[in-house]
Amino acid sequence: MTDPALALTDLRFAWPGRDGFALRCPDFALGQGETVLLLGESGSGKSTLLSLICGIVAAGPGQVRIGGTDLGALRAGARDRFRAEGIGVIFQQFNLLPYASVADNILLPLRFAPQRRARAAKGGCVMAEVQRLCAAIGLPDDIVTRPAGRLSVGQQQRVAVVRALIGQPPLIVADEPTSALDAATQDAFLALLFGQLRAAGAALLMVSHDERLAPRFDRTVHLRDIVTTPRVAA
Amino acid sequence: MILRLATRSLMARALTVGLTVLAIALSVALFLGIEKVRTGARASFADTISGTDLIVGARSGSVQLLLYSVFRIGNATNNVTWDSYQDIAARPEVDWIVPISLGDSHRQFRVMGTTPAFFDRYKYRGDRDLVIGEGAGLNDLYDAVIGADVAQALGYAVGDAIVVSHGVASFTDHDDQPFRVAGIVEKTGTPVDRTVIVSLEAIEAIHVDWQQGGVALGGPAGPATPVETIRAMDLTPSAITAALVGVDQRTQIFGLQRWVNDYSQEPLLAVLPGVALQELWQIVGVAETALVAVSGMVVVTALLGMMAMILSSLNERRREMAIWRAMGARPATILSLLVLEAVVMAALGAILGFMLLYAGLWIAQPLFDAAFGLWLPIAAPHAQEFAVLGAVVLAAAVASLVPALRAYRLSLADGMMVKI
Structure with a gap:
């Protein structure tokens, strides 16, 4: 049996010195290639959970396993490398370094992930893969040399998708990537995202508060069902 | 990246x-x-003077002597009598000696009286000689050789007449005895560039009618001594400001220096230019x-x-x-x-x-x-x-x-x- 793309087991975490905000997640799993919409209001611990899943902050007791690897068993540097290799991240907005070119933004995670870079270069050179993904998601050919700060929000979000998908990481984590887009653009964006996701065979964990997105996903989970955020004494 | x-x-x-x-x-x-x-x-x-072993002047401070004799900064406290100069010149250690006489000026530039030997003995920047680029050296009593900066600043050419003023920053001119620019020294980057060089006798000549730093009776108000009479006079100076000395062998420098400093007829001071410079740096160093x-x-x-x-x-x-x-x-x-x-x-x-x-x-x-x-x-x-x-x-x-x-x-x- 293959390991799930993501498995959280008895996860507990408390931010040091932040009003005693704590988070518990007894059990959650995301299968290989599965797409899950995680619904939750702001303040419900979404950002903390995503930081834990990405290994940017280390969990306390409990386990975060990505593709069978326990993040807690890795040292900080190895966790950062593991994130670069295995997880594509899309933020709500302000995804890109505004001063860097689109190409540099897309290639940034590969700088820290040699295996992912090798996978991206398989079909030829890395830039060919960048061009292919940009074209597939409907970005114009000449966009790669443009500074990211000059793109429209919709274009920036699509560049973020290309950056998350390049080198085929097995897990994509997205934090309300459509909230900055209008309804029409949202739909087109999701269609392109899912199209590329299936082509790459990656699993998707998308956090949102918008229930209307649910039909596109394999599964919808309410954050409150898997996570509790008890206030502990500061 | x-x-x-x-x-x-x-x-x-x-x-x-x-x-x-x-x-x-x-x-x-x-x-x-x-x-x-x-x-x-x-x-x-450091490049301003080389090849000179000792500078001799009236007893004061070594830095002061160096400054006024070589850099034309400040003034001498006293003169050196011609007799003392002759005594030093007669010492067996002395290879050459060049007297210098300061005190007068032309516009903002100092006038220095010396002998033609100055042009042979004065060296700068290693072992470079003064080169008279235009004209010639001091041949006539009223010849002046000017530094490159003097020529440039005042727009002088060979043959121009110049009048020396008495003292530094003075309103009294020696206009009865004008000089002629005989030569212009090529740029050296030393105080020579800003100096008007005349003969020692010329300094004496322009002061014939002067006594005690002023115009004597019979000066500009009365009839001045005719130039022809002056030319016929014995213009050996009675005193000079300082002298540059070269010794036969470098080992004799300290012996001669001691002799000058112990000279009983007159309080004198002999300094090594390099040592005096070192003292200057110690002062400036802070x-x-x-x-x-x-x-x-x-x-x-x-x-x-x-x-x-x-x-x-x-x-x-x-x-x-x-x-x-x-x-x-x-x-x-x-x-x-x-x-x-x-x-x-x-x-x-x-x-x-x-x-x-x-x-x-x-x-x-x-x-x-x-x-x-x-x-x-x-x-x-x-x-x-x-x-x-x-x-x-x-x-x-x-x-x-x-x-x-x-x-x-x-x-x-x-x-x-x-x-x-």
Whole structure:
């Protein structure tokens, strides 16, 4: 049996010195290639959970396993490398370094992930893969040399998708990537995202508060069902 | 790629980064400029006289003697009698001796009476001789040889008549006995450039009707002594201001110096030019050190400004740091990114400062020469200057560790999701 793309087991975490905000997640799993919409209001611990899943902050007791690897068993540097290799991240907005070119933004995670870079270069050179993904998601050919700060929000979000998908990481984590887009653009964006996701065979964990997105996903989970955020004494 | 991104990031903040780079550049230019002027002044002073073993004058201080006799700065406290001069000249150790007589001026330039031997014996910058570029040396009683700066500043050519003024900054002219520009000495970068050289006899001649520093009876008010009469007179001076002495063998220098200093007929002082210069540097050294320290503090201030600039930009760049972290950058990468930015800024500042320095030198060179007689050489930069630039860049890297460590801690605490 293959390991799930993501498995959280008895996860507990408390931010040091932040009003005693704590988070518990007894059990959650995301299968290989599965797409899950995680619904939750702001303040419900979404950002903390995503930081834990990405290994940017280390969990306390409990386990975060990505593709069978326990993040807690890795040292900080190895966790950062593991994130670069295995997880594509899309933020709500302000995804890109505004001063860097689109190409540099897309290639940034590969700088820290040699295996992912090798996978991206398989079909030829890395830039060919960048061009292919940009074209597939409907970005114009000449966009790669443009500074990211000059793109429209919709274009920036699509560049973020290309950056998350390049080198085929097995897990994509997205934090309300459509909230900055209008309804029409949202739909087109999701269609392109899912199209590329299936082509790459990656699993998707998308956090949102918008229930209307649910039909596109394999599964919808309410954050409150898997996570509790008890206030502990500061 | 990281260097490219760091450079792009700096370019995106062009105004603040530009001002910071400019501050560093100016401080570096100031620091190196002061060093250049300092070493230039020393070299210029040291190059002014060579080949002279002793300078003899009335007893005062060795630095004072050096300053008035060679650099025409300040005045002699007393004269040396012609008899004493003859006694020194007669010493067996003395190879050559050149008398100099100061005290008069022409416009802003000093007039120096001497013998034609001055042109053979006076050496500068190693072992260079004075070269009379135009005209000839002192042949007639009323011939004057002028320095290159005198000729340039006053627009004189060979054959022009000039009138010497009595004393320095005086309103009384020796206009009854005008001189003729006989020759112009090529530029030397020494006080000779700003000197009007006449014969020792000429100094005596123009003072024939003068007594006790004033015009005697029968002076300009009455009939002046006719020039023909003066030419026929014995114009051997009764006193001179100082003398430059060369010895036969260098081992005799100290013996002769002791003899002059112990001379019983008149209180005299003999100094070695090099030793007197060393004394001068000891006096000037304190001020020099202070100047270097102040310019060093200016560099430190510029680097502190850069540190403050990076620190204040950190808050607005937390989002950017979060992106780097999410893409897999380690906190150490964030730290090195900020250090790299500081190093790039400091390196740009250092290079720009260097360019400013040389541009400044190019502009200031003639001005310094005209104002202070100080010729600042524009030479290829030496290793020491590169070491200073390296030290500035290194110091910038160290200074940037403060904001970089803060960014490091922020990136650990913020996690991936910075809300803005």
